[in-house]
Amino acid sequence: MGAPLGISHNHIPIRAVLQKWWSVKPKNRVHKLLLHSIPVIICWEIWKSWNACRYGDRTSFSQYHMIKQCIWNIKAVINDSFPSIEINGNWINICDKIESLCPVIKCTTVYWKSPARGMIKLNTDGSSISTNGKAGIGGVVSNEQGDFIMGFSIPVNSSSNNHAKMEAASFGSNWCIQNGFTNIHIELDSLLITEMLIKKDTKNMKLKHMVKATSNTLRGANVIFTHSSNNGTSQAIPTCRRVYNVDTGDTCDNIIEFFNLKAEDFSSLNPNLNCDDLFLGEYLCLNGTLST
Template structure:
């Protein structure tokens, strides 16, 4: 939520910097009448809106680049070179906020002598190479984080969010063949975000509930319910034994890893090895909730197995439709293990044109981001000998 809120603050800063509006003019006259908005420091008496803009400013300002036209941008504080504000690159030099870029113009070129009065030789030479566009319009901003230079909330959100390192193992929990609610539950299990006593106990509550998954109830923990209980052993063994996976009392991540690291002979078997552990935990969780919060007195192992097979068949039916007609789990495992993909291929040949004629083959491609296209062709005679070839770059109108 904080990242989403900061994204909207970024959007407000972009509009404040780039658009002329009543709101932007009000803030400019109230807080930045004597100083550039990039240099202004927030104080306690400032409004909450302005303080939030100043707080996010340092992260966003480097991504706003000003394209020079009339040169009305600030020479020292606006990022018009693409390398950042010159005042921060050369901190020991005078940094007046009122000095515009066009002070260094000489018609449609740079006044190199003036640049040398303010900047070192290397910096002045670098600036002198910047092209000055037509001076009949004001400088306009470019949002560097998008391909077309226009601001988007998506690009802003990605620039400020603190994303954790990607985990291939956690990514495997989010499978497109199963409902989102199943993946979300398993993510909660791995993050220990499910209401078991050993997890709730870290908040200072001393609860010792008894499990509903064993003939002799014992203290219920997340590890006991999903791995070590009698119902868990029966469920994992039922689904795992026909696939050659023996259930042992290991941590939940280790059990999932054992399933997902199993060798497979085809894509259907790979899918089943990936989704079956997720579905087992889902069915166990449903039965626990029915006993804890519903009218069910004990866990029904038959429902777990039946609904588990049905969900697995639904997930695999698009890849292998005949699985819908298989009722027994052992039959499903045996069939998919023997399943082999059928390889289809066909030969593509260039055919010569009839005697006394010629053939031209053409092709083309289009790059959406740049708006450019290319076309080309080759002309051959009836013997296949090259007569001529061409290629043309086409620009979007």
């Protein structure tokens, strides 16, 4: 079975045979799987045949049967790992096809979306190694022109990735408020943490106090939360052409009525707005478009 793959092993010890199979430089991921799995499958089929002869009703080894079973198992392994690849034909054709496979290169455009006029943008992330609690948090603060304002990268101790991501968002939020920034667009790659901060609460007791503390820190600031996925796309965010500063006695309903707005458009342009908790001077978007 090694000949179609360029592997010869006449009259050499089994250890050297295995070493030959596993030291061949693979041409692609499927070829690598093939080279690594075939020796194991062959040994398994030899062991099965030996037991069938010693303890079963067989009287001799059937090389044809063993090769047929090896090929069937190899096809099953490849189909399980790479279901999109069709493996048909005889052994030589299978080897030729696998060796000729080339990876398909997929490109995804990833870009940073600037915040609305007059706002800064805070992007944060965090990760943790669960086995030892070591973690790291980081983030970048930029203005609407994309100019760098501040960046941080800090080693911390954390119990989970979500804890590290929440800690990163909390640290970045505290820095923004302490340095006088009150119009903040916070973009996170964790949808779970984003939703916690929007709702200002969570049932996760390990994160609850951090969510509450971060929400209290941001109270009085004009904040937009968005989630950016790993492929570079983010949830729709408003680009405002006209804004309004909340005045004493204002409510969402009277603002919508006074400016003759549609309630659904007003909600879409102000995705994180809590109408029960408006504060004096809060920026509201009255006219704009949604973009990603």
